[in-house]
Amino acid sequence: MLFFRSEDLVAAWCRANRLPQRPLVTLSQLWDLATAWYANRLSPEAKRPSPAEMREIFAGIGLSGPFWDPEASPESIS
Amino acid sequence: MDFPTRVKLAIYEHFAATGARPEAAEIARSLGESGESIDGIREAYRELAGKRVLVLEEDGESIRMAPPWSGIPTQHRVLSGGVSHYANCAWDALGIPAALHAPATVDSRCEQSLEPLRIEVTPVGPVPVPCIVHFAVPAARWWENIVDT
Numbered sequence: 355m356l357f358f359r360s361e362d363l364v365a366a367w368c369r370a371n372r373l374p375q376r377p378l379v380t381l382s383q384l385w386d387l388a389t390a391w392y393a394n395r396l397s398p399e400a401k402r403p404s405p406a407e408m409r410e411i412f413a414g415i416g417l418s419g420p421f422w423d424p425e426a427s428p429e430s431i432s
Numbered sequence: 433m434d435f436p437t438r439v440k441l442a443i444y445e446h447f448a449a450t451g452a453r454p455e456a457a458e459i460a461r462s463l464g465e466s467g468e469s470i471d472g473i474r475e476a477y478r479e480l481a482g483k484r485v486l487v488l489e490e491d492g493e494s495i496r497m498a499p500p501w502s503g504i505p506t507q508h509r510v511l512s513g514g515v516s517h518y519a520n521c522a523w524d525a526l527g528i529p530a531a532l533h534a535p536a537t538v539d540s541r542c543e544q545s546l547e548p549l550r551i552e553v554t555p556v557g558p559v560p561v562p563c564i565v566h567f568a569v570p571a572a573r574w575w576e577n578i579v580d581t
Contacts, residue, residue, distance in 0.1 A: 355521040356543040357442050363544040364566045367539040379565040385557040388526035392500050396532040398433055398442050402484060408571065412441070 355379075377421055386415045438463055439476035440485055448532060451517040453495040453503035487578055497578070500527030512536035522565045529553040535562055 358364045361378060362376060368375045379387070390396045390411045393414040405424045420430040442462045446454040454462075456473045465472065474493050480486045487497035495503040500519050502508075508519040510528045512535065518524040522540065529536035533558075538551040544562075552559040569576075 355523045355565055357522045357525075357540050357549050358544055358564050358566055359542040359547060359549065359562055361564055363542055364564060365550055367544040367566070373568055376567050376570075379567060381551070381558050381560060381563055381565070384523060384527050384565050385553075386515075388530040391523070392527035392531040393533070395500070395527075396441070396448060398437055398441060404490070412571075420572075421567075421570045424571040424574075426570065428572075431570040431572060 377417065379417070381416070383415045387411070390414075435472065436476040436479045439473060440480055442494065443480075443486070444501075444531075447498055447501040447517070449515070451501075451515045453498070453501075456493050484575060484578075500524030500531060507541055509539045510536050511539070525551075526553060528559065 368370040389421060408424050439459055442459045443454060456470055460470055460473050477493055481488050483576040486495055489496050497520050502518040502520045506518045510517040510519055510525055512529055512532055517528050519528055525538045525540055536553045540549045542549055551561055
């Protein structure tokens, strides 16, 4: 997961590395992910989200579909 | 609290306080364990790695990742409370202030232009700057090579 200054620079990086362009996430969405994943990381109760919890977190900030599904089959992710 | 959880908390408390990865012997000392129990610490490391809480180097005891912290310097540096931390990726760069519940300055870069990118993070989130994050790897494949994800 890498930072870029603009969508055009993402596209240039993908072309240069011969990689498909994948979903883009805003700084605000990234903060929501960071707090959902890590806000309790220093507490004894902290645990990794289950696949269902991951899907719920992603969907809650508008990220859905096979790309964001930790249990997606390889065929569903081109 | 079981022993691996005590080890996990000691690891994370060390990262939070110093920004650096602890040695297994430091974790043993912080838990008040004797030298003989270093093997127990290593076993806890392996168990935590199996649960994807830690990523270890090939030696089996050097911590490469304790997300959001990186055990080695990266392009994502996070300064908070006078302590310098390193994050594994863009997500983790915001994950460190989220875990610390403290303001921070993230110093990273645009991966294409290599222009420096600074993000100020307040207790309620990052101050907006021109920036976007690209996720190159689908979630189902993150752990095929988590270090490069």
